[in-house]
Amino acid sequence: MSNKPAILAEGLHKYYGKTHALAGLDLVAEEGTVLGVLGPNGAGKTTAVRILTTLLKPDAGHAEVAGLDVVKHADTLRSRIGLAGQYAAVDENLTGYENLKMFGQLYHLSGAKAKQRAIELLARFDLVDAGKRVVKTYSGGMRRRLDLAASLIVAPPVLFLDEPTTGLDPRGRLAMWDVISSLVSDGTTVLLTTQYLEEADQLAHRIAVVDHGRVIAEGTADDLKTQVGGERLELTIAPGGDLDAALKTIQPYSSGEIQISAEHRHLAVPVTRGAQQLAAIIRDLDAAQVLLDDLALRRPTLDDVFLTLTGHAATEAEAAAGEVEAARSLVRSV
């Protein structure tokens, strides 16, 4: 296994009736790394996870996890992987402890080992007190932590996290990121699906961008951001303000082509290290007596990645070709 990737998918296809959910998906994750699978709803992320975790058989293609074929060695594989899903799949009417103990027993640990493991995991996930209460009383973040704990019962070498932070508040999201990072530093290989570039950016060593069932870009977060074009400074000049003066002032800070919309008195300026330069830019604009209605530094979002890579917005993945332009201007005007 040491010279093989921990996760390997080659040419996976899956049909649901007429829908081609996976259209030749390839994924690779080296042992001990995090692979972020980034894509909009319906891109095929969950289908891919379901195939890699033996829940679903591919219609074509081949996949190996921890060196085991996901179809041929499904039974053996199940005791080497952990899965935490979009929905916290724990029993609401059991306590946290009862849930973990039950899942431990269903992993076929002995009763004593299952109990011990439940106690260890509750401590690790800061759920010691909550462990005595039924899950119904938990916050969303606590449920996700318990769900994640349940997926770690046998300390699996490969872990699948399907949108682990979707629906969490910012605090819950940060806590979840911490937990995932510490797992990875312990040597676990993680496949993480997400709709948020920021999340992939924070956690993943490599990112695969998925759309319509196939990978359309793959690389490190920096690779992808370079493709997208980095940060943009967006300015709206006050009515009657001097657009030309603004343009002249901002020019030295631009790292590429400035997009100008005279009608909307709007400038979109590609910049690098925008945050550090922001104070200087504002000072210069002030000195040039340019009055602003709005000024914002935008970092690339998933929408930008999608616009750049596919020509359609992530959240409008199903938009017809004619609507693409509308989606484009919508994104720009945000």
Add this chain to the structure above:
Amino acid sequence: MESSHFHSAERLTPQARPALYWTLADALILAKRHLIQIPRIPEELIFATIQPVMFVLLFRYVFGGAIAVSGTTYVNYLMAGIFGQTVIFGSTSTGIGLAFDLQKGLVDRFRSLPMAKSAVLTGRTISDMVRNTVVILVMWIVGVLVGFRPEGSVLAWLAAVALLLFASFAFSWISATISLSVSTVEAAQSAGFIWLFPLTFASSAFVQTSSMPGWLRVFAEHQPVTLLVNAVRGLLLNHPDASTIWQVLAWYVGILIVFMPLAVWVYSRRIAR
């Protein structure tokens, strides 16, 4: 990596046991999961009991006076029907519980574990049988309060309860099959219930089949609910009929032979999406 406290946990490998052992052990773990929830959601058990209690009161005091039965008092006649109706309606909780597990993603988690596949179904059918035992006991007490006086031996009464539980187990598998064949919890609820009404009311549960028109009688006298109720009635009122009991066993063993594999098949198809 062995330095981290997380991976240093001693070998977390599964115990090696024969597959048949796990088929049973996993089912019991899941049955226990459902049973420890019963006292935590008392309203579920209360509502599962209120409905048959209302039927007892309705038929005992509202319709009972207008229904003629031969050989015994109406309340004695009625209780076997109530028991039959209670366990059969109670079996729908199997399908509803499964539908909730599917909806909440728990079934996905179970499927990603190295556990016996059938346990998700067996665990629920077993725990629902235990739950039905409690409901039968409550109904027995309610019956006695309104004048039900069983006759014959305690052994025969126990045999009647055993038949009822066996029937509830069999109907649970039908309920599981139905609910796995539809896509939502709501659909599972109505699809699981609707067909039980003709089956329990066009039976000997509340009235004698001799009062029904000929075409209905043919159906009523040969369907599994009538046979179950008749067998139970015989055992509770000291006129047990071996032939009826054998027919009941044949019916419900038959239902199990068809619906156990069918439910497992629908289950594995249902999740293969």
